[in-house]
Amino acid sequence: MATTVTSTRPDVKIGIGGSKGRGSNGNGGPRRNGHDRRFPDFQASANRYRIGVWVGLASIMMMFTALSSAYIVRAASSSDWQPLAMPRILLLSTALILVSSGTLETARRKFRDAATKAYKPWLLLTLLLGLMFLGSQLLAWRQLVRQGVYVASNPHSSFFYLLTAAHGVHLLGGLIALGYLSLRTRASRDNQLAFTRAQASADAVTLYWHFMDFLWIYLFVLLFFVR
């Protein structure tokens, strides 16, 4: 009956206990008697980060769905829509965030394989690429401002500023998470439990970052290639 959550179970073996230190499994591996097979332990402390991020992404997606539907309705409902010329620097932004997804994925895999020395530089590189992406977005805004295109100039520019800002704010959250992750990894090799938790956080942050990447591509296409 509990099939809907079985996918969250693979890490139970190490994740059990976590900070709670219910240590009976910590050294003994999975228990083997029939009783325990009947009663899987869902309280895997590490998995909550992964589930939490998936759930959070659903709500972020709903907000951008609402804004996109407003975009489509507004574009179709009136004749005052003047399409913006795409600021060229957005191509650089797109390239930067695509590469950053790759570097973060590399970092995550290094971490998973316990190659913690190689992990840190990839993480910091991702952080740098993320900052450069935000810088590039700001430059795009400046280009438009130079042309005299402001938030209220026409509906397309309103949506452009709004959607890039909303995406940027969410990406900034991802950057903070990356910074937190790079500080945390120092403690992570102390013991197995902390390592498992750090790994779950790394997975969660990576997932969030990939979503931000996907979201930007989606917004980019919506803003400049759908008409």
Added chain:
Amino acid sequence: MSVETHEAVHRHPAPTSFIRKYIFSLDHKVIGIQYIILALAAVLVGMTMSVLMRLNLSWPGTSWSILGTLFPAGAPGGIMNPDFYLSLVTMHGTIMVFFVLTTAPQGGFGNYFLPIQIGAEDMAFPVLNMLSFWVTLLGFLVILSAIFVEGNTTIANSAVGVWLGGGSGATVGPIGGWTGYAPLSATGAVAGPGQGAGMNLWIISIAIFCVGSLLGALNFITTLLNMRTKGMTLMRMPLTCWAWFTTAVLALLSFPVLLGAGILLLLDRTVGTSFFVPGGLVFGSSVLTSHTGGSPILWQHLFWFFGHPEVYIAILPGMGATSHILSTFARKPVFGYRAMVFAIFAIGLLGFFVWGHHMFISGMSPYSAMTFSILTLSIGVPSAVKTFNWLGTLWGAKIRFSTPMLFAIGFVSLFVAGGITGLVLGQTSLDLPMHDTYFVLAHFHLVMGVASIFGMFAAIYFWFPKMFGRFMNERLGQLHFWITLIGVYCIFVPMHTMGIVGMPRRYAQFTEYRFLDTLHPLVVFVSIAAIITVLTQLVFYFNLIWSVFKGKKASANPWEATTLEWTTDSPPPHDNFAGVLPVVYRGPYEFAVPGAPNDYVMQTEPDASEQAERAGGDGHNGHKH
């Protein structure tokens, strides 16, 4: 009662300082109580406003000197201005829907009992849980500040008032209703008193509230999926948990839409964009030239896409609590547990596809109106399943008529009485004449307002012994129930009649409408009923506070109920189960089990084969330490 131990849990020490324990607490139980206190405070404000509205409707032109003293510009000489009345409508609706009906059922009782009922020590993310409460409280303070910015001429004309968008001094908030329809909500102070600073504060408050609710929803879903104790499979969860879970999913998917819409609205007002404001609007003698091409209907779509699921966010936890309590006091299993679970889900799912029934008169295509109408009426099916199963649970039972049970039965009564008129309003042809009349008002107050609140009354009388280790006074509870039940029917049944006659909503008074003159005695009757009902709630408040200190002491399981919260102390210790997590062996509603020694079997009671295995094998103890 044998509580199976499966592991010795390292216990978190309970915080000792007052601030960590009661103010910035990470304990879901304290946060739950904080939410309930917030709702109890907010509902006082909301009720006071409804009484003021009733006074103005039934005795128009009377001078209420206190009102004149408090709001010299809004009620000069103690006589309410129409704008002041409209701002009462808005603030009453907003405060009740967001800060009472969304906070108490979910943030309050859900926070307190969901982790205990699934056998967890706390929520998945305690820090987010704490943040969600404080963010919500901030939202409440912002909406309250609208009363002062808009209701006080000095503040309205001060630098703060001007910076916030221009206060009027003559209202207690915006005048556009809790739905904040564009374009009047999108154009600023030019749209009338209250639509400047008041409207800005309203949007900001709602946006903050959205963030708080999203944090809460994220926590609920993760906790339920990841923190269930051993043996607590999904189909062994109490129906309350299913209701809170579905509510959290609805909140998670609908509040982001409102947040997005709120941002668009705020940009229209502050930056001068034209998402919702069409060109060529005329205010008084001036034409608004700063906006072009926006779509006011777009706001309605976005708002109601959130607004309809919000109705279910308010009532689903009440349904969960009612199912739980009916079964416990009827001493019978819930009739059709599985059907109840699917009905909750069906109601939640369908709730996302019916928002258009709020907009039948917006000029939508008759084909889309028909689609929305059919989907709306189809919600009657899972609702009927639930009602039928509640009655099935009660059928032939030896019912224990304690106060929680009375309120749960009251919930069923009000849900049916209020829901049945939903079938009337869900049909386009009937909605057209009824729209924006007192018929609609009566419908949604009964089903979404009063029924939900009855669910919460049932919940508080039921769980109070667990939360505080004492009973609420039974005599006062029964008094509270009977007067409130009769009172709300006296208030809202006549309103259906008024609506059919054609009395429109949101009018400050009806002195100029001759065809409504004959209804005036009914209006007065409703007002008197409302005042009596509101005063009766003071009995409830007294009972609540008095019982915390002086109530009769309660044992761990005073109602002889079966679910996990009744296996632990009253009130539960800091980590809920004193370091020993329970193991669950059976479903939540095992009452009247043939052959069992008692008429109820706790969820933690092992079945016979399990007991034999433990007695013979001793394999289990090896794992304890």
